[in-house]
Amino acid sequence: MDVDTSSIISNTKIPKLGDYNCVLLDIEGCTTSIQFVMDTLFPYAAKKVKQYLTSTWNTPETIQDVQALIQQSIQDVQQHMDGAKDVALTNEKHLPTTLLPNIIDEICANIAWQMAANRKTTSLKQLQGHIWRYGYQNHELQGHIFDDTYTALQDWVKHGKHCYIYSSGSREAQRLLFQYSIKGDLRSYLSGYFDTKVGPKIEANSYRDIALSLGLDSTPSKILFATDSLAEAKAATEAGMTVVVTDRPGNTPLPATGVPFPVVTGLSTLSSAK
Numbered sequence: 608m609d610v611d612t613s614s615i616i617s618n619t620k621i622p623k624l625g626d627y628n629c630v631l632l633d634i635e636g637c638t639t640s641i642q643f644v645m646d647t648l649f650p651y652a653a654k655k656v657k658q659y660l661t662s663t664w665n666t667p668e669t670i671q672d673v674q675a676l677i678q679q680s681i682q683d684v685q686q687h688m689d690g691a692k693d694v695a696l697t698n699e700k701h702l703p704t705t706l707l708p709n710i711i712d713e714i715c716a717n718i719a720w721q722m723a724a725n726r727k728t729t730s731l732k733q734l735q736g737h738i739w740r741y742g743y744q745n746h747e748l749q750g751h752i753f754d755d756t757y758t759a760l761q762d763w764v765k766h767g768k769h770c771y772i773y774s775s776g777s778r779e780a781q782r783l784l785f786q787y788s789i790k791g792d793l794r795s796y797l798s799g800y801f802d803t804k805v806g807p808k809i810e811a812n813s814y815r816d817i818a819l820s821l822g823l824d825s826t827p828s829k830i831l832f833a834t835d836s837l838a839e840a841k842a843a844t845e846a847g848m849t850v851v852v853t854d855r856p857g858n859t860p861l862p863a864t865g866v867p868f869p870v871v872t873g874l875s876t877l878s879s880a881k
Contacts, residue, residue, distance in 0.1 A: 636835030736780035
């Protein structure tokens with residue numbers, strides 16, 4: 608995505624530990640390899656979705672998941688999204704507390720369409736999180752964490768910083784990745800999780816709401832947000848947060864010049880900046 612950053616005041620200095628109280632971290636391309644998300648998590652969800660739905664069909668959680676997908680589908684059709692009619696789900700195909708089993712294939716087709724378009728709808732991310740939970744708990748998945756992410760989390764907590772996650776994946780999916788990580792259970796280093804229920808990651812109001820939730824709405828610059836996305840960095844900057852961009856192997860290449868944010872290749876650069 609091309610992002611107009613011309614209105615952003617350039618600040619390319621690496622923030623020091625004393626400049627902020629809280630750390631807000633993106634996952635994909637920041638704490639975790641994009642390749643893990645794209646080559647492991649997404650294919651696992653795509654492969655297991657029908658098996659998962661069949662085995663959990665008519666449980667309260669799956670009923671809620673499917674009803675959310677149906678409501679999203681209705682909205683997509685109403686908004687004339689390209690391809691939405693071909694995979695449309697309708698209210699007539701489910702009952703208040705029971706799902707009709709003959710719509711599993713239709714649900715799977717809708718999910719495949721959303722995933723092919725790399726959509727970040729809450730309904731899709733919620734179901735993906737539940738499928739990944741199955742994979743983590745059955746030792747079929749293990750969350751990737753960069754070595755410097757582990758080091759940085761330790762350093763930040765040691766220095767009294769509170770660390771949070773803001774990702775398009777569901778809050779449960781976030782917790783699972785850190786609970787079942789290759790570095791062990793890292794949940795004790797994290798104070799909370801935010802997902803798209805707080806709002807889209809490219810809108811400034813989402814970051815304003817997070818600042819309000821953290822009690823820092825009057826001093827949002829005390830929140831350090833790290834992301835690989837220039838669009839997200841721009842939105843967080845508009846909300847007053849301190850921002851850095853991560854440049855990891857496999858990330859979308861950054862422009863050669865004109866990036867108005869400090870750029871780091873690892874999070875430990877931030878946690879040791881005194």
